[in-house]
Amino acid sequence: LNKQSIVEKITGARRSPAHEHGEAFAPSNIALVKYWGKRNDELNLPVTSSLSISLGNLGTRTAVELIDGSDVILLNGLPVPSDTSFSKRLREYLDLFRPAPGTGYRVTTHNTIPTAAGLASSASGFAALALALDHLHGWQLKPRDLSILARLGSGSASRSVFKGFVEWHAGSADDGMDSFAEPLCAVFPDLMIGLIKISVAEKPVSSRVGMKRTIETSTLYQTWPAQVARDLKSIRRAIETSDFELLGRTAENNALTMHATAIASWPPTLFWLPESVKIMQAIWSWRASGMPVYFTMDAGPNIKLIALRDQVAALSSHLHSIEWIAPFT
Amino acid sequence: LNKQSIVEKITGARRSPAHEHGEAFAPSNIALVKYWGKRNDELNLPVTSSLSISLGNLGTRTAVELIDGSDVILLNGLPVPSDTSFSKRLREYLDLFRPAPGTGYRVTTHNTIPTAAGLASSASGFAALALALDHLHGWQLKPRDLSILARLGSGSASRSVFKGFVEWHAGSADDGMDSFAEPLCAVFPDLMIGLIKISVAEKPVSSRVGMKRTIETSTLYQTWPAQVARDLKSIRRAIETSDFELLGRTAENNALTMHATAIASWPPTLFWLPESVKIMQAIWSWRASGMPVYFTMDAGPNIKLIALRDQVAALSSHLHSIEWIAPFT
Numbered sequence: 174l175n176k177q178s179i180v181e182k183i184t185g186a187r188r189s190p191a192h193e194h195g196e197a198f199a200p201s202n203i204a205l206v207k208y209w210g211k212r213n214d215e216l217n218l219p220v221t222s223s224l225s226i227s228l229g230n231l232g233t234r235t236a237v238e239l240i241d242g243s244d245v246i247l248l249n250g251l252p253v254p255s256d257t258s259f260s261k262r263l264r265e266y267l268d269l270f271r272p273a274p275g276t277g278y279r280v281t282t283h284n285t286i287p288t289a290a291g292l293a294s295s296a297s298g299f300a301a302l303a304l305a306l307d308h309l310h311g312w313q314l315k316p317r318d319l320s321i322l323a324r325l326g327s328g329s330a331s332r333s334v335f336k337g338f339v340e341w342h343a344g345s346a347d348d349g350m351d352s353f354a355e356p357l358c359a360v361f362p363d364l365m366i367g368l369i370k371i372s373v374a375e376k377p378v379s380s381r382v383g384m385k386r387t388i389e390t391s392t393l394y395q396t397w398p399a400q401v402a403r404d405l406k407s408i409r410r411a412i413e414t415s416d417f418e419l420l421g422r423t424a425e426n427n428a429l430t431m432h433a434t435a436i437a438s439w440p441p442t443l444f445w446l447p448e449s450v451k452i453m454q455a456i457w458s459w460r461a462s463g464m465p466v467y468f469t470m471d472a473g474p475n476i477k478l479i480a481l482r483d484q485v486a487a488l489s490s491h492l493h494s495i496e497w498i499a500p501f502t
Numbered sequence: 503l504n505k506q507s508i509v510e511k512i513t514g515a516r517r518s519p520a521h522e523h524g525e526a527f528a529p530s531n532i533a534l535v536k537y538w539g540k541r542n543d544e545l546n547l548p549v550t551s552s553l554s555i556s557l558g559n560l561g562t563r564t565a566v567e568l569i570d571g572s573d574v575i576l577l578n579g580l581p582v583p584s585d586t587s588f589s590k591r592l593r594e595y596l597d598l599f600r601p602a603p604g605t606g607y608r609v610t611t612h613n614t615i616p617t618a619a620g621l622a623s624s625a626s627g628f629a630a631l632a633l634a635l636d637h638l639h640g641w642q643l644k645p646r647d648l649s650i651l652a653r654l655g656s657g658s659a660s661r662s663v664f665k666g667f668v669e670w671h672a673g674s675a676d677d678g679m680d681s682f683a684e685p686l687c688a689v690f691p692d693l694m695i696g697l698i699k700i701s702v703a704e705k706p707v708s709s710r711v712g713m714k715r716t717i718e719t720s721t722l723y724q725t726w727p728a729q730v731a732r733d734l735k736s737i738r739r740a741i742e743t744s745d746f747e748l749l750g751r752t753a754e755n756n757a758l759t760m761h762a763t764a765i766a767s768w769p770p771t772l773f774w775l776p777e778s779v780k781i782m783q784a785i786w787s788w789r790a791s792g793m794p795v796y797f798t799m800d801a802g803p804n805i806k807l808i809a810l811r812d813q814v815a816a817l818s819s820h821l822h823s824i825e826w827i828a829p830f831t
Contacts, residue, residue, distance in 0.1 A: 393722045393729075393759060430721065430722060433766040441782075441786065443782065
């Protein structure tokens, strides 16, 4: 079982293009219950399910067309040198879909979020690419198959093919055909996500390396699956009952627990910067003074506030340069 | 079973003083395998064993004598107001030993370490007090009974009645008579501990509250006892074979795992300050460049370097104001 066999299972033999070009947008997503740990590295199959919220029009827009010769990749208007890891990763993914060995793709991609800064650009990137390839090739795949194709590029990309609240089912099959995301039919109109960018530099340790090291060396990881099972129930209930406090508390504790498993790994894996700690402590003191605000963090130093619309002005007065996203408007 | 019944079991009915005054010194200690979680709050019985290194002449010197009337407590030359929590805790402990209800103690205590700044002044404080009371009353108790008396004041005080490497056996008896510390017959002459004081302010969350909250709310705590069992074996082996690298790695991972269990508790319990993170990251970068240096941290923001004597000069050139302790000289 490898990526190629899964792609063939999903797309069949249909390799020739149906259109001149394919194009799609996929939103970035932030997990409220984190994806942390793979049971299969090749197919990006997760140890646990996860649950995210998409970030409106922050994400990736990608256009693809077939060309003769080797791939051409443009990121935010600039050609990406072929010896970068970004380019290699993209070309390996494109290898899975080429109509013929000599055929290349021209990929034009625009991120409205900083690349590799903990804002999951690989999630929206591979989701947009999978959707654009479906469009180009005219496969008209079902949403769950699109989610699986995106997952083969990056695990959390499986969630970025949908909007709103999205749950990625871990599944249990060896081929991962039951490991796909689905949108939850629920909205939370007043929910706001506030992005606090602490660093947009490339991370010293990638999510990929961090989760692998955690699984292999952190004794604390043993209880992570049980915590995720509990947190998924709480977040689903919080969404159904519009219980903001339960949603915020569960998401913050889930994120901190994920970071804790990494801190306890060897070598120690700490994604935070001193400034991250400063802002966390500020958030805790705002909460102690009665302001309902929570946060989540991915495998990086940046902080994402979880708040309600009527707190946005007060929070922005405490801390400048919060970028607010309204996921449901 | 309460503290009083344990004290009577150990000291019998001998309450009248044998000397005009009693006096003792007890060293501070730093756990290489942490004490984190109680199985009995009243008797300070721990969930797991722990293992520490004493800090030479950093610690507490305490003199006690009996007086008529209420207790008089002098800390570093200054009277301690009777409405402080420090004073209340001390007087409750002294209640266990009074020859008669109307009798008070005059306690004169000197710390050579900052109080309540993560440098375990309660450990050396209660150990010195237990030793001084034994002297005053002329009980001539066995070391293990002195360790138990000290433990009734503060858990980690059980280790501060000894020098060098000390293991506190968790024990399993309900009355805690098998929960005492013992010195290890081993030295590590080149081992150095470097104190980096980041804050000497009173901690917002005490160890006592932090460990209780962690046991009650952190799912990650479930694997802590298994990690401690593994780490105790590794540290004992490191001490026997003078394996500095194994000692440092095990101690650092144990401390970070303890902090991780607290980070994953609710409300989130983070003992670090932004400066703590800055220094941790500096240590990791020194180590990445080949310098054998590790660290440990207790339930506070301060960092304790674990190093070898021949690295002291280089480390001090990287970071000013490291206070170096040679535990075995």
